[in-house]
Amino acid sequence: MKPILFTRGVPAVESFPAEELAEAAATALARQGPALLQYGPSPGLPFLREWLAEWQGVAPEQVLTGNGSLQLLEFLCLVLVRPGDVVVTEAPTYDRTLTLLRRHGAEPVGVPLEADGPNIEAFEQAVRKRAPRFVYLIPDFQNPSGATCSGAKRRRIAALAEELGLLLVEDAPYRALRYRGEEEPTLFKLAPGRTLHMSSFSKLIGPGPRLGFMLGPSELIARLAKAAEDTYISPANLAHGIAYEWCRCGRLPAQIERLKALYAPRLEACLSALAAHMPEARATRPEGGFFLSVTLPEGIDNAAVRAAAERRQLQLSDGRAFFPNGGGERFLRLPYCALTPAEIEEGVQRLADSVHDLERAGSAQLASK
Amino acid sequence: MKPILFTRGVPAVESFPAEELAEAAATALARQGPALLQYGPSPGLPFLREWLAEWQGVAPEQVLTGNGSLQLLEFLCLVLVRPGDVVVTEAPTYDRTLTLLRRHGAEPVGVPLEADGPNIEAFEQAVRKRAPRFVYLIPDFQNPSGATCSGAKRRRIAALAEELGLLLVEDAPYRALRYRGEEEPTLFKLAPGRTLHMSSFSKLIGPGPRLGFMLGPSELIARLAKAAEDTYISPANLAHGIAYEWCRCGRLPAQIERLKALYAPRLEACLSALAAHMPEARATRPEGGFFLSVTLPEGIDNAAVRAAAERRQLQLSDGRAFFPNGGGERFLRLPYCALTPAEIEEGVQRLADSVHDLERAGSAQLASK
Numbered sequence: 001m002k003p004i005l006f007t008r009g010v011p012a013v014e015s016f017p018a019e020e021l022a023e024a025a026a027t028a029l030a031r032q033g034p035a036l037l038q039y040g041p042s043p044g045l046p047f048l049r050e051w052l053a054e055w056q057g058v059a060p061e062q063v064l065t066g067n068g069s070l071q072l073l074e075f076l077c078l079v080l081v082r083p084g085d086v087v088v089t090e091a092p093t094y095d096r097t098l099t100l101l102r103r104h105g106a107e108p109v110g111v112p113l114e115a116d117g118p119n120i121e122a123f124e125q126a127v128r129k130r131a132p133r134f135v136y137l138i139p140d141f142q143n144p145s146g147a148t149c150s151g152a153k154r155r156r157i158a159a160l161a162e163e164l165g166l167l168l169v170e171d172a173p174y175r176a177l178r179y180r181g182e183e184e185p186t187l188f189k190l191a192p193g194r195t196l197h198m199s200s201f202s203k204l205i206g207p208g209p210r211l212g213f214m215l216g217p218s219e220l221i222a223r224l225a226k227a228a229e230d231t232y233i234s235p236a237n238l239a240h241g242i243a244y245e246w247c248r249c250g251r252l253p254a255q256i257e258r259l260k261a262l263y264a265p266r267l268e269a270c271l272s273a274l275a276a277h278m279p280e281a282r283a284t285r286p287e288g289g290f291f292l293s294v295t296l297p298e299g300i301d302n303a304a305v306r307a308a309a310e311r312r313q314l315q316l317s318d319g320r321a322f323f324p325n326g327g328g329e330r331f332l333r334l335p336y337c338a339l340t341p342a343e344i345e346e347g348v349q350r351l352a353d354s355v356h357d358l359e360r361a362g363s364a365q366l367a368s369k
Numbered sequence: 370m371k372p373i374l375f376t377r378g379v380p381a382v383e384s385f386p387a388e389e390l391a392e393a394a395a396t397a398l399a400r401q402g403p404a405l406l407q408y409g410p411s412p413g414l415p416f417l418r419e420w421l422a423e424w425q426g427v428a429p430e431q432v433l434t435g436n437g438s439l440q441l442l443e444f445l446c447l448v449l450v451r452p453g454d455v456v457v458t459e460a461p462t463y464d465r466t467l468t469l470l471r472r473h474g475a476e477p478v479g480v481p482l483e484a485d486g487p488n489i490e491a492f493e494q495a496v497r498k499r500a501p502r503f504v505y506l507i508p509d510f511q512n513p514s515g516a517t518c519s520g521a522k523r524r525r526i527a528a529l530a531e532e533l534g535l536l537l538v539e540d541a542p543y544r545a546l547r548y549r550g551e552e553e554p555t556l557f558k559l560a561p562g563r564t565l566h567m568s569s570f571s572k573l574i575g576p577g578p579r580l581g582f583m584l585g586p587s588e589l590i591a592r593l594a595k596a597a598e599d600t601y602i603s604p605a606n607l608a609h610g611i612a613y614e615w616c617r618c619g620r621l622p623a624q625i626e627r628l629k630a631l632y633a634p635r636l637e638a639c640l641s642a643l644a645a646h647m648p649e650a651r652a653t654r655p656e657g658g659f660f661l662s663v664t665l666p667e668g669i670d671n672a673a674v675r676a677a678a679e680r681r682q683l684q685l686s687d688g689r690a691f692f693p694n695g696g697g698e699r700f701l702r703l704p705y706c707a708l709t710p711a712e713i714e715e716g717v718q719r720l721a722d723s724v725h726d727l728e729r730a731g732s733a734q735l736a737s738k
Contacts, residue, residue: 010408018402025394025611031385037575039379067436067579071601099599103447110642206406208607210436230468232440236605238577242394 003313004347009143009290009335015262016206019305020251021242028245036241043221044213045237048244052065055247056197058063061218064225067236069097069173069200069212075227076134076169077104079220085133088126090118092251092293092322092331094143094171097114097136105239106133108324113142115284117149120156134167134196138264139187141174141289144322144333148287151184158190168195173203174289176256179264180288188215196220201243203290209239210320267292270334273348278355290337296330300358308354314347372682372714373641378512378659378704389620397614405610411598412590413582414606415634415723417613421582424616425566430587433594436605438542438569439465440582444596445538446473447505448589454502457495459487459552461662461691461700463512463540466505475502479700484653486518489525494734496535498511503536503565508556510543510658513691513702517656520553527559537564542572543658545625549632550656557584572659573624576626578608583631631706636661637712641702642717659706665699670725674701677723683716 007113030035035045043049044065053060066072083105089097091110101108105249111126117139127135137157139149149157161168170187174342188197196216201209214221228235246252270292274283283294296305302319319331332351336344397405404414404613412418413434422429450456458466460479470477480487480495486508496504506526508518518526529536557566565585570578584589592685597604613620639661643652648718651664664672671688678685688700701720705713 008408013403015409016402016406018398018406021406021607022395022398025398026391027392029387029391034382037385037390037577038382039377039571039576067605068601068603074600096599096602103599202408206607207408208406208604208605208610209604210601210605210607230465231443232437232579233465234437234576234579235575236436236579236608238390238575238579238611239605239608241577242479242607297401345721 001313003315004339004343004350006334006339006347007314007315008338009318009333010338011206011290012262012338014207015259016256017251019245020248021205024246024249024251025242027249028241030227031245032241036238038237040234040237041225042205042232042234043225044235045240046243048240051244051247053108053347056215059218062215062221064214064216064221064228066212066214066228067210067232068202069171069198069214070100070209072198072212072214072224073097073100073169073171075231077101077106077347078227078231079223080167081106081133085129088123088130088132088135089139089324090142091324092144092319092328093136093324094138097171098321098324101136110324113145113147115146115147115212118154118157120153122266123157124160127160127164127357132166134169135161136169136171137187138171139184140172141177141286141291143174143289144291144293144314144317144319144331145286146286146289146292148163149184151202154184154187158187158194160192160193161187162192166194170195170197172197173200175199176204177259177263177290178288179260179267184301184316192215204252204259205243205246209243210236211240263290266336266339266343266344269344271335277349277352290335292334292336294332294334295353296332296355298330300355301329302332303353304358305351305354308352308357312350312354314354316351372684372685373708373712373719375703375708375716375720376686376721377707378702379707380572380659381631381707385577386445386620386624387616390615391473391576393615393618393620394611396405397610400614401610406519407606409603410594411603412594413604414609414613420613420616425584427584428587431584431586431590433552433583433590433597433603434609435575435581435583435597436579436582436601437470437571438540438567439595440581441567441581442466442469442538444593444600444732446470446475447596448592450502450549452474455499457492457499457501457504458693459506459511460693461513461688461697462505462693463507464690466540467691467693470505473600479693482514482516484516486516486522487526489522492526493529494500496529501535502711503538504530505538505540506556507540509541510546510655512543512658512659513660513686513700515653515658515661523556523559527556530556530560530563535563539564539566541566542569544568545573546628546632546659547657548636550631562586573621573628574612574615578612579605581614582610582620588686595712632659634710635705635708635713638713639705639712639717642704642714646718646721650724659724661703661705661706663701663703665701665724667699668730668731669724670698671701672698673727674720674723680722681719681723683719683723685720
């Protein structure tokens, strides 16, 4: 039986524009060889910052590029976070962010996430009572849940940020990958002076160029750039220059369309398979991105399902890792982008079999009591 | 008057093998596209680690690659250093290392550097009395002084490391660039179980690929790789894969020969200009690398020379920045690699004029008293 990995939120290798990047590499090295190969300014290649600024509708000084967006979050923590600081997140949230926050001694405080974004009463209570150093949110096609924050909740969060002087960190690497429905405004748009907007080319070109970027107030961006300089002098200019050249040639829009055409059927395959094999499962219905999530039936926990699934050559993530303050025993993240529709169908079938086995075992145990 | 920058230790742009890298990029993306563009293991691309291991005569598990060697030092600090820890360095030493150590709350303790390496009595006293978390040394063509540690001192340092259980961090990015004289064994060779050896392709290919690497005991390398994963998931695989392909094609030896042919005359130009224009200056006589250093005449300090030089469009670094515990008022680093012999001659002339002006002003002042 072929192993199926429902574990990592990685892009599909068949989505990588390898030939276009080879062409871009040749052009970029011919046009800008010295800039790509020498040390450079720590916020990134000036022409890349300008291109990103134009694309995103900000000034170049508001753009920080770096080696993946996680590292940019690391710089933010270096500059702002002191041990004991509170950072408000969604619960569940991106597990690597939790690891990073904890490494800096921060206390992540999770706000329950609903299908349309964080529970807004709990959010308000958390930000009013806990005076967080910052708030970390993934409003679009959230990792790990797949939920997208509604416009109404975004506006409320932005208003609270203005009222309380909060710093919002909006992590939006999946935002361009909307398969259906209407886009909501970013928090950065709604509260530009209060928001750091993070994104990345990892889900657009591929993770290999390690091109993440952050948009925000220029003074804060300059402080983060100093932390970057003290950490690695300059970012990965060779790779970033190649990505820039690829963007400059106008490749991005067609690539985004290709990604949507590749991934939308995978999301559909996942939803259909869940409907067919686990009609009782409560699943999110994302409108884009990389993930959907399932709440397991009561009495069935993540650890037991993972063990049962492993016997069927199906690998699942531990849902508890996404919850900052405990919980998640019945939470299951299903990243569908790197699997073919056939693998997704087979994977969900194995998942359903694993869950149903556990349910039968549970009933038998109850009956024998 | 054209400005001359004796400030940064950067390679010459004309040394960058841009065309060879464009070719390597095309081949690498065709051969290994998915590995270069996907997330990968945090210690680096497996085939790159294997190539480095073979080159350096170690096992692949002993190799950690990262986005420049400074970032690898950051991981070491993350894993080992706690506020208040002592780290023994040379005095002077690489200023960015001092910044990084201080960011982690370490106390750098400098051992006076001599023409043939650290003063060994002071070194022994420091490591015996201060129980350093680690010892940071640049034995070959040291930054900023240009000094190379003698074989005898290396063996004494290695013996002390064994006796006292010290961890030696050997930063050796210039080692391959020896223009004359005989190579001494690395500390890693003399005390393999006690040494982390760091190097980089920044001075061989160029800084743009951000390819640094560290060799050391595999258990420690694994701990650093975890810190790397928590910081940026994977290193800059696209750029590292291109550098790998360039190495795999056997480009490195010829490139090193080209670099020596380019840089050796620049070192000679610098030494000749100093002999001609500042015969009274005490300068190091490096056998390779990027830097030489000058001790200014007594009574002439760095800040005054920098101001006088600036009026002549000559930029100099503040020598004090290289000294962990004060001093360096008369220390001047001269990085010669990124300047042509004519620029070096002109730069040293301007430096001599600046110093002599100050000397005359000083004599006049004394005479008028």
